[in-house]
Amino acid sequence: MLDARATILDVANLKTIFNTRDGEVHAVNHVSFSLAPGELLGIVGESGSGKSVTMMSLLKLLPMPPAEITDGSITFDGRNVRAMSDEELRKVRGAEIGFIFQDPMTSLNPVFTIGFQIMEPLRLHMRMSKKAARTRAAELLELVGIPDPVARLKDFPHQFSGGMRQRVMIAIALACDPKVLIADEPTTALDVTIQAQILELIKDLRQKMGMAIIWITHDLGVIAEIADRVAVMYAGQIVEHAEVTELFRNPQHPYTRALLETLPDISGSRAKRLMSIDGQPPNLSKAPSSCEFAPRCRHVFDRCRTENPQRRDITNNHDVACWWDASTGEPADV
Numbered sequence: 001m002l003d004a005r006a007t008i009l010d011v012a013n014l015k016t017i018f019n020t021r022d023g024e025v026h027a028v029n030h031v032s033f034s035l036a037p038g039e040l041l042g043i044v045g046e047s048g049s050g051k052s053v054t055m056m057s058l059l060k061l062l063p064m065p066p067a068e069i070t071d072g073s074i075t076f077d078g079r080n081v082r083a084m085s086d087e088e089l090r091k092v093r094g095a096e097i098g099f100i101f102q103d104p105m106t107s108l109n110p111v112f113t114i115g116f117q118i119m120e121p122l123r124l125h126m127r128m129s130k131k132a133a134r135t136r137a138a139e140l141l142e143l144v145g146i147p148d149p150v151a152r153l154k155d156f157p158h159q160f161s162g163g164m165r166q167r168v169m170i171a172i173a174l175a176c177d178p179k180v181l182i183a184d185e186p187t188t189a190l191d192v193t194i195q196a197q198i199l200e201l202i203k204d205l206r207q208k209m210g211m212a213i214i215w216i217t218h219d220l221g222v223i224a225e226i227a228d229r230v231a232v233m234y235a236g237q238i239v240e241h242a243e244v245t246e247l248f249r250n251p252q253h254p255y256t257r258a259l260l261e262t263l264p265d266i267s268g269s270r271a272k273r274l275m276s277i278d279g280q281p282p283n284l285s286k287a288p289s290s291c292e293f294a295p296r297c298r299h300v301f302d303r304c305r306t307e308n309p310q311r312r313d314i315t316n317n318h319d320v321a322c323w324w325d326a327s328t329g330e331p332a333d334v
Contacts, residue, residue: 007075008179008212009035009058014072016057019065026284027053029236030072032311035180040206040213042227042244044220044259048281050236051216052102055182059093077179095125098173100166100183107169108157114141114168115153121175140171144201163194167201174205182214187222199225220259224248229317232256235282235292238311242318252320254297291323299324301331 016028028050035041043051056062058074058081074081076092084092093099101107109117118137122128128136134153141149144167157165166186173181183202187195203226206213217223223230223244230247232240232255240253251257258277279296291297294304303323311319312334325332 006036007034008037008077010073010075011054011058012073012075014054014057014074015070016053016062016067017070018067023285026287027067027236028057029288031233031236031238032072033231033238033241035212035214037179037212038206038210039228040215040226042223042230043214043216043233044218044223044230045233046218046277046281049233051233052184053236054233055099055184055214055216058182059097059099060089061093061099091125094121094173094178095176096179098176098178098181100169100173100181100186102185108165110157112156113153114155114157114160118153118168118172118175121172125176136175137171140175141168143174143205144168144171145197146171163191163197166194166198170198170201170205174209177209178211180212180214182216184216185218187217195222202226220248232259235288236284237288237292237321239293239322240320241311242314246315246318250314250318250326252314252318252326253293253322254299254324255293257326258296297324299329303331 011034012032014028014031015026018025018027031050031054033041043054045051053062057067057069060069069082076097081089081092108114115134115137118140119130119133122133122136123130137153138149141152146152146164146167157168160168169186187198199222202213205211215223215226227244230242230244231238232247232253234255240247240251240256242250247256248260251260255277262277277296282292282295288308290306290308291300291304292308294300297304301323307323309321309323311321312332313319323332323334324330
């Protein structure tokens, strides 16, 4: 974990459940991570692994009920987020922590102009006049690469392409110069050319503004391109955490290894059969009492079926939650 003095965001043992008619769904199970100023942390995993729910829990963006944060602490810039009132949280959302949602078409309001939607957080959080907010909104559109920004402030979301709408979402998230930006799979619905442009934009903005970023994705190729550190999630838990080069060079968890095996090799140096991960993600109707990946794991043994592994250090910057030792190919001595 990072030195607390160098941490802008610290999450410890976060647990979030959903209360449904069929019982509890244990969506986030004791997740811990830290984020340093200016750092980019990648969160990866299959759909349903708890990535988005974890991040939305941080700002209480989930409907409560049915969602409920039952355990853990969230500390942002030295402040206890769980203890904040709704009014205090509203001052943090957008102003200090920006959020880029996955689908810009459903996140942008179709009945308001783009200009209005960018100006709204500026007027709410930064108390700008209408004129100053409009000037700043045009600057933000220019910053994210939208041509003729002053004229485009008058347009509605349907008048923008998918890539341009995503740029607008980035402009809104950046409006108040947040200390942390959370990007929830912002390039998933875009073609590869636009995706590359958005990634370059984020890297450029990060360098210019120095903000910390959490990037949620299922795409390890994207993570390899932009992240400093990676947290791999499965069944609502972080199963492996490492610096990005270390994770790709020396993956320890069987799930991480399986994810890496699904990546195509486009070098042409050798023929490679595309792999898939057998089985299905687990039912999260009860808290984990064993390794949730065990039914899909090629290295499973008896302990995996009876105890849920906790994260253990491989090196100072690499930890894994697994009873199997990847270095020896035998059960870990823990």
